[in-house]
Amino acid sequence: MSTEARLELGPSSLTDALYESVRKRIVNGEIPQGEKLTEVRLATEYNVARPTAKAALERLTALGLLRRTAHKTAVVPVLDQAEIRDLFFSRMTIEKAAVSALAATGEVPVDAARAQVAIEYAARDRLFENQVEADIAFHTALVAAVGSRRLSRMHELIIGEVHLTMGQYQAHRKAAPTTVAEEHAAILKAIEDGNPDAAADHLAYHLEQAQGRLLTTLQQASDEVVAQ
Template identity: 45%
Template sequence: MSETVRTVSIVDAVYNAIRDRILSGELDPSEVLVEQKTAELYGVARPTAKAAIDRLVHQGLLRRTANKSARVPALTVSDVRDIYFTRTAIESTVVVHLAERHLPLAAADAALEAFDRAAQAGATKGVVDADIAFHQSLVDAVGSPRMRRIYASIIGEAHLCMVLKQTHHLHSPQELAKEHRAIYEAIIAGDAELARASLVAHLDNSVRSIEHHFIEAADA
């Protein structure tokens, strides 16, 4: 039996390597990525390093101002509130749409199973990856290319928030798994209002936990 192997381009490989370093916390907030040094680090041409960095900037995992090198975002309370405000606006529309139309959610179901396994194992990266996969699967299930593009523009920063929650133990994986399953079950039941309320409560909990962390860090 043959197996399909996914070919990864050099740009993809550099992108994945930098992304993993950002999301693991190896690259500290505000750390600068210079294109030439990045190219030398990974043994690639500068245009390759630039393409990988540009993709990370587009996703919000890096930020770049005019004529400046890209750097890892140092999120503020204001950033977090705006990220979750935007997510709530998009995702509440998504869950209502899915609940009202009874669209298939096989990918969301798979993400929940991965979430449960990661939560039981205490695997931080697995929890974060399953969290992202669940929310992304709901957006994808709508079937709107434009909605997907809009969501892609904020999911990188949302990912940083999720990593922050897990690395600082702001929200237990078990509780997160329960919150995600409540959203899923309300959608499956066709209860649009409950699905929206469950999603909003979940996102509000995340905002409050991160805000509290920033306050405690400032007072320390």
């Protein structure tokens, strides 16, 4: 972590900017798992007041990107196998409902199709970070297209952790971009065909595969630590 940092002034609120900056650094692995983030550290690094840093930390905590208990320092969480399973179970619940609803209308969300293209480009250029980014965007677009504010908010509550996990294990990840793209395409196809059950099934398969890939890399990562 560099001793100085500059905030983009895009977002209206200073807290927003700080939140967004730290969020990115966590999900792309720049701030590694297990790292502690104190309020004063964040405040001094970004040159903001402690309450502002506190607010940003609380928001990150709410989205699962940090863990924090009373009077204790916030920590970037390390998700174990059980938690990854729980994460994907929850994710499955939301996204299944989303694709089913979309298939009922038969309309393929344009943002999802766009993200699908972005994934292919990123994969071709070996830009892993962009690939993860686009993958998250794809799934987020699917949920958003349903038009349910609350479904999206619930999804937002867990997708951060998905992003975190994928980002943290990025280096270890055996990229299988074509596989991912094919699985995504199958989901979109089922939506276009207006087949809710098929859409849900394809999505379930895709997420199971994704979970499996993550658990494998997680296992490999822990093996490497043991081997040292």
